[in-house]
Amino acid sequence: xxxxxxxxxxxxxxxxxxxxxxxxxxxxxxxxxxxxxxxxxxxxxxxxxxxxxxxxxxxxxxxxxxxxxxxxxxxxxxxxxxxxxxxxxxxxxxxxxxxxxxxxxxxxxxxxxxxxxxxxxxxxxxxxxxxxxxxxxxxxxxxxxxxxxxxxxxxxxxxxxxxxxxxxxxxxxxxxxxxxxxxxxxxxxxxxxxxxxxxxxxxxxxxxxxxxxxxxxxxxxxxxxxxxxxxxxxxxxxxxxxxxxxxxxxxxxxxxxxxxxxxxxxxxxxxxxxxxxxxxxxxxxxxxxxxxxxxxxxxxxxxxxxxxxxxxxxxxxxxxxxxxxxxxxxxxxxxxxxxxxxxxxxxxxxxxxxxxxxxxxxxxxxxxxxxxxxxxxxxxxxxxxxxxxxxxxxxxxxxxxxxxxxxxxxxxxxxxxxxxxxxxxxxxxxxxxxxxxxxxxxxxxxxxxxxxxxxxxxxxxxxxxxxxxxxxxxxxxxxxxxxxxxxxxxxxxxxxxxxxxxxxxxxxxxxxxxxxxxxxxxxxxxxxxxxxxxxxxxxxxxxxxxxxxxxxxxxxxxxxxxxxxxxxxxxxxxxxxxxxxxxxxxxxxxxx
Numbered sequence: 001x002x003x004x005x006x007x008x009x010x011x012x013x014x015x016x017x018x019x020x021x022x023x024x025x026x027x028x029x030x031x032x033x034x035x036x037x038x039x040x041x042x043x044x045x046x047x048x049x050x051x052x053x054x055x056x057x058x059x060x061x062x063x064x065x066x067x068x069x070x071x072x073x074x075x076x077x078x079x080x081x082x083x084x085x086x087x088x089x090x091x092x093x094x095x096x097x098x099x100x101x102x103x104x105x106x107x108x109x110x111x112x113x114x115x116x117x118x119x120x121x122x123x124x125x126x127x128x129x130x131x132x133x134x135x136x137x138x139x140x141x142x143x144x145x146x147x148x149x150x151x152x153x154x155x156x157x158x159x160x161x162x163x164x165x166x167x168x169x170x171x172x173x174x175x176x177x178x179x180x181x182x183x184x185x186x187x188x189x190x191x192x193x194x195x196x197x198x199x200x201x202x203x204x205x206x207x208x209x210x211x212x213x214x215x216x217x218x219x220x221x222x223x224x225x226x227x228x229x230x231x232x233x234x235x236x237x238x239x240x241x242x243x244x245x246x247x248x249x250x251x252x253x254x255x256x257x258x259x260x261x262x263x264x265x266x267x268x269x270x271x272x273x274x275x276x277x278x279x280x281x282x283x284x285x286x287x288x289x290x291x292x293x294x295x296x297x298x299x300x301x302x303x304x305x306x307x308x309x310x311x312x313x314x315x316x317x318x319x320x321x322x323x324x325x326x327x328x329x330x331x332x333x334x335x336x337x338x339x340x341x342x343x344x345x346x347x348x349x350x351x352x353x354x355x356x357x358x359x360x361x362x363x364x365x366x367x368x369x370x371x372x373x374x375x376x377x378x379x380x381x382x383x384x385x386x387x388x389x390x391x392x393x394x395x396x397x398x399x400x401x402x403x404x405x406x407x408x409x410x411x412x413x414x415x416x417x418x419x420x421x422x423x424x425x426x427x428x429x430x431x432x433x434x435x436x437x438x439x440x441x442x443x444x445x446x447x448x449x450x451x452x453x454x455x456x457x458x459x460x461x462x463x464x465x466x467x468x469x470x471x472x473x474x475x476x477x478x479x480x481x482x483x484x485x486x487x488x489x490x491x492x493x494x495x496x497x498x499x500x501x502x503x504x505x506x507x508x509x510x511x512x513x514x515x516x517x518x519x520x521x522x523x524x525x526x527x528x529x530x531x532x533x534x535x536x537x538x539x540x541x542x543x544x545x546x547x548x549x550x551x552x553x554x555x556x557x558x559x560x561x562x563x564x565x566x567x568x569x570x571x572x573x574x575x576x577x578x579x580x581x582x583x584x585x586x587x588x589x590x591x592x
Contacts, residue, residue: 064299069163074160075165077379078165078377081095081167084140084144112402114383114389115390118140121145134394144185153190153193154193154499159418160425163195165199166200168183169201172216190227191229198240199221201240204251209261233300236270238271242304247285255293262297273338275302281329300336300371323369327369347403354417372428392405420440468489476584485582485583492574498569498589505565507592508558508559509569512548513550522576524546524548527572528572531566532568537570
């Protein structure tokens with residue numbers, strides 16, 4: 001799942017109280033000795049074959065379910081639990097940024113171990129941390145700002161992340177109103193970005209979980225399944241439950257209670273994903289004995305891994321001794337297997353500039369898993385985030401000791417772990433060959449991040465000055481060259497635009513009309529404009545007549561004279577020789 005957890009053995013000293021008193025944010029703890037026990041089972045078993053440059057993937061393991069929104073897909077855990085003083089959130093404070101939420105984050109009042117790169121957010125909040133190494137003030141984002149959530153889901157779309165599991169803790173305390181609001185914000189962002197989402201309950205510390213979780217689903221969360229962006233598997237809405245069977249004091253529900261809740265959700269027509277202990281299969285260490293029936297009742301099972309491994313060798317050990325038999329057990333009982341993949345605790349030096357995370361993707365493909373759960377998207381509290389992160393010391397508060405992405409001496413762009421996650425998705429789906437070598441370098445071309453590949457506008461949020469009948473703006477970015485947008489007759493000038501989700505480099509546009517010969521050659525006079533905020537636009541390519549000829553594919557390439565950066569890309573029309581309105585079946589945007 002996604003909630004925060006301690007990254008190594010240690011007692012659980014946290015509680016999700018929602019108060020403004022000092023507390024530890026980490027909640028998913030690792031029992032003392034669990035990592036050591038797992039790490040001593042084999043010495044070097046999994047390193048066999050490490051030096052192979054590439055190898056053929058095994059035949060896909062039989063799955064209980066066909067591909068859907070979680071099977072065959074990359075899911076990320078999404079906390080969405082950061083707030084700032086003055087952002088309007090009901091929680092009213094520095095939620096999860098500080099130990100004492102009532103006071104500004106500072107070196108002595110912090111709850112995070114990694115620092116976010118905030119350059120893509122339109123609004124951030126000043127903290128009491130010292131200035132960043134480059135002199136800029138130390139500011140943080142609020143998840144309560146819709147623009148923040150839109151930015152995050154825009155990244156998911158851009159980097160090929162399929163589904164987000166929204167973490168939902170006990171909503172009946174002081175945090176409830178804020179968590180309710182976050183569910184609505186996530187739905188809106190997912191719908192705009194074309195990314196799937198589902199509700200994942202974290203039962204940690206939820207005393208009256210059995211009746212209250214059912215009531216929350218019935219009264220509030222079930223309504224979200226009406227969204228076209230809500231994740232479905234086997235035709236059923238997905239719901240996650242994290243925490244059953246853990247051998248921890250704040251997860252002490254009897255097996256029969258857990259089984260009742262799982263079966264209740266299944267009776268509601270849901271596909272139930274369970275976040276379970278690492279050693280669920282054997283019922284030892286972090287898993288209570290006697291929960292086998294609970295685990296086998298789940299539609300999908302995802303063992304927790306944060307804190308269990310921290311190196312390539314440990315990942316290989318788990319591949320041989322945990323993941324492989326886990327997969328066999330799930331197959332034997334018709335349960336989909338979705339193990340966790342971790343970027344690694346940045347502050348503890350686990351990441352090895354992507355080698356650690358990629359080894360897990362490689363191993364999971366070899367196992368033949370049904371899906372992958374990345375832990376987590378925005379977990380800056382434990383340093384396990386894949387969201388954009390400070391690249392170097394100039395981007396973290398001076399003297400803080402917080403490690404940036406280049407902590408091991410290898411420069412990494414702020415989006416590297418988003419890019420690597422996208423690579424993992426392509427590997428899972430068989431779009432790239434099985435290889436132990438990372439497909440994407442941490443940084444390419446000196447310190448310049450790699451140019452984004454592919455159509456940045458594909459399935460983005462499109463809008464227009466007008467439309468005729470059902471020929472709306474979304475048709476221009478749906479990837480179907482037969483559907484098209486058409487403006488109102490006789491209403492020049494008119495425009496269509498796409499939101500790229502965040503500011504992106506723009507170098508080239510490809511504009512299209514349906515390739516059918518019935519669309520006779522026509523010239524459309526058009527200009528390309530760009531904007532950072534959707535309000536103030538500047539010209540990227542001057543107005544000119546562009547010839548659309550079906551004999552040449554009915555496409556036009558607009559090459560910008562110089563690279564630009566924009567979040568919103570607009571095409572403005574002032575004429576069309578073939579029809580008294582603007583028309584486009586394709587609006588594609590490329591960085592190179």
